Amino acid sequence: MAKNKFSGKLGELIARAENGNAEDVDYIISHLTEESSLAMTRYVDFALSLVENEMGVLRLEYYLFNGTLIQRNYCGLFFNRRLDYDLVDRAFNAGAIDEIQAFSR
Template identity: 85%
Template sequence: MTKNKFSGKLGELIERAERGNEEDVDYVISHLTDNSTLAMTRYVDFALSLVENQKGISRLEYYLFNGTLIQRNYCCLFFNRRLDYELVDRAFRAGLIDEIQAFSR
């Protein structure tokens, strides 16, 4: 993990995502609510793109199938960017994400 150049909330989210343990992913994901600002959703989206720890990736898979709608949508983006289409397709077929979200990158 490298020292990130961001401060404030974005820096904190990046640090947690780079560590990428289950509790770190829980913390980052907890910032995705119906009341999240556009800026916060962008911070979380960027931070999630940095998760590489297998424990964190597994936790994101958990949220893809068990999180709130907004959490499932951002997890879907994460897995689409990783080209994990089979996982995204399972969530889509289970009715957890819509067709537009399932096929967006």
């Protein structure tokens, strides 16, 4: 895993995101539950913004359509920030994310 200046859980999530394989994305996404603290959701959101590996991005696309509601919503944010509006529109039309998530940046 890549070295970064952060320690603890945030550092671990960042290192996983920088590696960015499907297994790393699975690990990061697993921290998004209904019981997740606000801090954890922010850590995950930041870490996901660092995923660039094609396999990781494809895994996030999987979660956009197949994850839990909170996972789908954070994946919607990820793809909106990448300007992948066609993909977000498909998720919205499929009912995977709501209107608020579809148009959030």
